[in-house]
Amino acid sequence: WGDKRWGGPLVCGPVARCSSVRSIARYSFCNLSHVPLVPNDTTWLQLNFNSIRRVNATSFPLLVHLIILELGSQTDPVVIGNAAFRNLPNLKQLDLADNKMLTLAPDAFVGLSHIHSLRLYSNGLDQSILESDYLRDMISLEYLDLFGNKITRLRPHSLFYRLTSLQIVNLKLNQISMICEGDLNSFQGKLFLLFILNSNSLYSRTPVDFNRCGNPFKNINIDTLDLGGNGWTVDIMQQFFTAIKGTPILFLKLPHHLMGPGFGFHNLRDPDNNTFAGLTGSGLGLLDISYGFIFSLSHHLFQNMKDFKLLDVNHNKINQIQKEAFSGLESLKHLNLSYNLLGELYSYTFAGLHNVTTIALQENHIGAISGNPFIYLTKLELVDLRENALKIIPSFLHLSTVFLGGNRLVSIDKFGVSAVNLDLERNRLTNLGDVYHLLQVPDLKYLFLKQNRLSDCSKETNVSKGINVTEKSQLTYLDLGENMLKLVWERDLCLHVFSALSKLVVLHLNNNYLSFLPRNIFSGLTSLNRLNLASNLLSYISHGDFPASLKKLDLSGNQLLHPDPELFATLSFLDITFNRFYCDCDLSGLIVWLNQTNVTLAGPQDNMFCVAPPDFAGVALHIISTVQCNEDEVLKPLQFSLFIFTTVALIMLLSAVIIFTHFRGNCFILYKTVTRALLKEAQQEADTKPCKYDVYLCYSNKDFEWVQKSLIKYLDTQYSDRNRFTLCFEERDFLPGEEHIINIRSAIWNSRKTICVVTRQFLKDGWYLKDVLIMVVAGSLSQYQLMNYKPIRVFVQRSQYLRWPEDHQDRDWFLDKLSHQILKEKKVRKESRGLELQNVMTVS
Known part of the structure; x- marks a missing residue:
């Protein structure tokens, strides 16, 4: 938890409640009604936001190492008994704040001699906490916080003489209406770093005679005295300053005052040259009179304030600065006039501020500058003119920083600024060519041009082409974000805008509607380290677009579909969140690279997700598998x-x-x-033409046994009912006594087909007929041997023949094919001579 308001120790990261870890006991919000037992080595005990009603001498075990105790914000009234912290001898910080109703026994703080910070704010305590001796043993006390109690009188007990280390007292938001000389006697001789009496209605509730009241801070030295929020008018200010004249105060804070009539009212006065006269001799260096109603800074208002280093009058209603208003502020370095109603600056406005280094004029209504009000401010380093109505850039001497953002500048034709840091954000500049003029500023290192209207390059002169700029430009930071550079580069204009920036380290081009990067647009940026291209319309980036020196790249919010991971290999930081990744296999290279790279990736991994195809929409890249690709x-x-x-x-x-x-x-x-x-x-029907036989078998008599066993047995119907042909062969069907040739002719004419079984024996026997085509084939006869016989050669040239298979298991196939040939109708031309054959088939 640490301190709830004043910046005590902080604990980062997740913590376990209601437990002790590494000497820190965290028991806040644990609904406790008593102090829990904690380890003896505990150094920090947190008990805030519980229901502990009473703490006494036996509540704590002996914890010699405990340094910090937080016992604030209990839900019920709390009673601190006598010697309640006696077992915490080395306690240094005690927080009893925000307990609504805290009751202290007279000896509640006995023995706490090492306490240096005591927080008692918002406890409903009255002045007795200071007027009694509750704190008598706190000789090491440095910080006492009594913010938001019910103290009505400030007369500290004499014990405070002994509290020599006390440096900070916070009495803000109490009810102290009066402090007069002598009330703070026990504080005399002390040096307070901070003394806060803010918002007490001090001196404003009832009339005060300061001549009788005297100086309440007599013999007290204060670095910072906060008296703001007490409703002081000019009269109270003047009387109080007169009463404390000569009291050493370094910084006087008087914000939220009632000085000045505001705009259009006259019931309250503006301060004049007498208002702050009493501060002469106090050594006052800083005066804060912000958040009031001052309308006019009058002539010689701060005369003789020669020690002032800072004057803060922001958030008033200042509309007029009279001549020599700042006369006498010879040492002033910082002037804050922001958030007022100034409309014009004149040449005399800042006269007398010879040593001023910074002037803040942010968010006024300055639209006109007469002359050169900054010309005599030779030590001026920073001017803040943001959020005004300037149309022309005023002239300055050499400055470190000029803030001109949020004005109405449309051009920098008459540019008279020589600065290191130049802010021109949120103006109305349209010409990117103006950048070339700015690059001629010798010492310019930081240039801010975002949120303008850069969309043209109509003044591309010799300067705009980079001539005489390369050696001069010292620019290291350029912000061109939130413009319309797409309209410039798509017309091939201002393509040399970066060519002279060899020392540029950081470049912002985000939100420029860029759908492409012009080729070699970054070629001159040899020192570029960081490039911001976020929130554009880039869908593709080519190799060589980025300089080799680039280390940090922001491509978030674009429309990249399949970026090549090789583009990012040299980077140390990359942001590609919220792109429009199309999750197909073309993206697998990037997915693998994201899971393996040492490059630091911005944002949660879930912000890198697919938008298409529909099945992958919204799926984070880091959980997608690429194995299938x-x-x-x-x-x-x-x-x-x-x-x-x-x-x-x-x-x-x-x-x-x-x-x-x-x-x-x-x-x-x-x-x-x-x-x-x-x-x-x-079975095919027999030929309609009457034939006595289906087949006439012609063979050598010596081959009869083979023919009978191989053909007749499987074809002739008289051998088996399963056979289907009527065969004619010599041994059975030739008529005895007839001439052999007549029997052959009769057999041929009475048969549908003729089969010649040609073997070697058939050829030896000379079985051939004159003028009748006879096929002669032997079982082992070669084609050459067959072709030696002219009748056979003629037949072979025009018809096919069958060979008897050598393998016995091919017999059925052969017989089936032979059967089909027998049944097949084929017309044969009749010869004029010799015998007329219907068909002659040869079988080897």
Whole structure:
């Protein structure tokens, strides 16, 4: 918790309530009714916001290491008994504040000789806390806070003579209406760093005769005396200053006063040259008369205030500064006239301020400057003219800082400022070409131009092209944010604006509606370290756009879809939050980089999320997996599956080939059986032309046994009912006694087809007919041997022939094919000579 109001120790990070960790006991908001047991090594005990009603000598165990005790803001009235803190011998800070109703026993603070800070604010205490000897043992007390109590009289007990270390007394928001000479006798001889009597209605509730009251601060030295908020008029001010004349005061605070009529009223007076006369000889260095109604600073108002270093009259109603109003302020360094009603400045306005270094004129209504009111201020370093109505930049001597933001400047044609730090924010500048003129200021290092209307470059002169600027420019910081540079660069204007800025370290281009970066726009920025491109419309960035020196980049709030992580490899800090990332595999490189990079990333990771496709909208990048986008990873299962599939397919194919090779006969039989069963294949009808035989078999007599076993047995109907052809062959069907040639001719004419079984023996026997095409093929005859016989050669050239299979299991296939050839209708041209054949088939 620390101190609730005066900046005590702070504890950062999450803390565990109602427990002790590392010598700190945190028991605030624990609904306690008594002091809990804590470790003996506790140095800081927090008991705020509980319901502890009474503390006595036995409430605390012996805690010799305890330094800080907080016992404030209890929900019920609290009674502190005698010697309540006797077991805390080394206590240095005691906080009993904000207990609404605190009752102290006479010896409540006995033994607290090491206390240097006592907080008793907002406890409903009356003047007895000071007039009695409650604090008699607090010889080390430095800070006494009695803010917001009910003290009506200020006559401290004589024990305060002994409290030589007391430096700060806070009596703000009590009810002390009068302090006269002698009331503070026990404070005499002390030096107070801060003495606060603010908001007590002091001297304003009843009339006071200061001649009789005298000087309440006689023989007391005060660094800062706060008497503000007491409702003092000019008369009370003047009388009080006269009464305390000569009292050493370094800083006198009198804010929230009633001096001045304000605007349009005359019931209260403005201060005059007599008002502050009594402060002469006090060594006063700082005077705060802010938050009042002063309308006019009169002639010689602060005469003879030669020790003043700071004069603060902000938040009054000052509309007029008369001639020589500041005469006599020979040592004044800081003048604050902000938040008044000044409309004009004249050449005499600041006359006499020969040593002033800073003048604050923020948020007046200054629209006109006559002459040059700053010309004689040779030591002036800073002028603050923000939030006024200036249309023309006034002329200054060489300054360190000039604040001109929030005015109505439209041009800097007549630029008369030589400064290191120049603020031109929130004006009406439209011409980016004006920047080139500003770059000619020799010592300019910091230039602020954000929130203007920069959208054109109509004055691009030789200066604007960078001539005679490169060696002069010392600019290290440039803020061009919140303008409309897109309208400039999309017309290829002012593309050299950064070419001369070799020393620029920081550049702000945020909120400029930029949808692209002109090529080489940053090429001259060889020292650029930090670049702000936030809140633009950038969707793509090219390699080489950023200088090599860049370390910190802000690209938040753009429309980047798939930024290349290589663009950010050299950075130490990157902000790409709130972009419009399209989460497909093109973004996988960035996602992987974000999870592995050492670059510091701005903002919570949840602020980097997808906007599309719809399935990923709103999903943070850091939780998206990119495995499916890795080709090698994706192809691994596919490759494995393909390998398995190919292997299995090859094995099955090879197995099928092997099985078919070894069992092709059985396969053919199965095929024919299934075909007949499913398709109900019908046998072709016999030729309508009456034929006695289906086939005439022509073969060598020596081959009969083979022909009978291989063909007749499986084709002839007389051998088996399963066969389907009527065959004609010599041994059975030739008529005995007839000539052999007549039997052959009769067999051919009475058969639909003729099959010649050609073997070597067939050729040896000379089985061929004149002028009749006869196919001659042997079982092991080659094509060359067949072609040696002219009749066979002619037939082979125009027709096909069949070979008897060497493998027995191919027999059924061959017979099926032979059957189809027998049933097949084929017209054969009739020869004029020799025998007319319907068809001749050769079988090897």
